[in-house]
Amino acid sequence: MVVEGATVIVANGNIIGGSAGRMSDALALEGFTTGTPVNGTEKVEDSVVYHVDDAAAEAVAQSLAAKLGGVSVEPVSDPPPIEGDFAGDVLLLLGNLQADKSIAELSGVSATADVEAVANDGATVVVANGSGVSGSAGRMSEMLEAAGFTVGTPTNSTAQASESVVYY
Numbered sequence: 001m002v003v004e005g006a007t008v009i010v011a012n013g014n015i016i017g018g019s020a021g022r023m024s025d026a027l028a029l030e031g032f033t034t035g036t037p038v039n040g041t042e043k044v045e046d047s048v049v050y051h052v053d054d055a056a057a058e059a060v061a062q063s064l065a066a067k068l069g070g071v072s073v074e075p076v077s078d079p080p081p082i083e084g085d086f087a088g089d090v091l092l093l094l095g096n097l098q099a100d101k102s103i104a105e106l107s108g109v110s111a112t113a114d115v116e117a118v119a120n121d122g123a124t125v126v127v128a129n130g131s132g133v134s135g136s137a138g139r140m141s142e143m144l145e146a147a148g149f150t151v152g153t154p155t156n157s158t159a160q161a162s163e164s165v166v167y168y
Contacts, residue, residue: 001063001066001067002056002059002060002062002063003030003031003032003033003060003063004031004033004060005056005057005059005060006033006051006052006054006056006057006059006060006061006088006089006090007033007034007035007087007088007089007090008024008027008032008033008034008035008060008064008088008089008090008091008092009034009035009036009037009038009082009086009087009088009090009091009092010023010024010027010034010037010038010092010094011037011038011039011040011081011082011091011092011093011094012037012038012039012040012094012099013040013042013043013044013047013048013081013093013094013095014043014044014094014095014096014098014099015043015096015099016096016099016100018134018135019094019099019100020037020038020039020094021037021133021134021135021136022100022135022136022139023037023092023094023098023099024036024037024133025131025133025136025139025140026102026103027064027067027092027103028131028164029103029164030067030103032060032064035087035088036087036132036133037133038082038083038084039082039083040081040082040083040093040094041081041082041083042081042093043095043096044093044095044096045095045096045097046071046072046095046097046098047068047071047092047093047094047095047097047098048071048072048073048074048092048093048095049061049064049065049068049071049072049073049074049090049091049092049093050073050074050075050076050077050080050081050090050091050092050093051073051074051075051076051089051090051091052075052076052089052090053075054089056089057089057090058073060089060090061073061090064090064092066107067103067106067107068092068098068103068106068107069098069106069107069108071095071098076091081093122150123150124150124151124152125141125144125149125150125151125152126151126152126153126154126155127140127141127144127151127154127155128154128155128156128157129154129155129156129157130156130157130159130160130161130165131160131161132160137154137155137156138154140154141154
């Protein structure tokens with residue numbers, strides 16, 4: 001699974017507002033480098049992964065398509081099917097069938113298959129949003145709480161970060 005070497009831009013190509021931002025957050029947690037989510041210029045049922053003419057971008061695109069359950073992969077058109085400029089290497093036009101579904105659900109892998117249970121020794125997790133994507137700290141807090149963690153109130157970070165950082 002190749003997740004490095006190309007920046008993935010998620011475009012909302014479905015009828016569920018904000019789903020591109022949520023998918024972008026989920027892909028970042030999977031190790032993909034993601035850019036700012038955008039709106040697509042078309043609505044699609046099934047997602048499509050586009051890539052620029054570059055071997056690294058194509059490898060990341062193929063991995064992304066596999067993570068999403070085997071959606072199609074194509075070279076990016078000119079112009080790409082998004083509003084504004086394309087500032088990435090891989091474009092995921094997120095369709096209705098994949099919108100607001102977890103990576104585990106889309107790939108057919110159990111989210112807890114390879115996760116060992118961790119005893120909570122009274123610690124509280126607080127998620128601070130440094131991604132610039134509105135609501136991402138709240139969504140991550142909900143996922144952590146569902147996994148059994150004690151979670152405090154989500155907040156905003158004082159600085160924007162391109163990677164997740166854990167302080168303890």
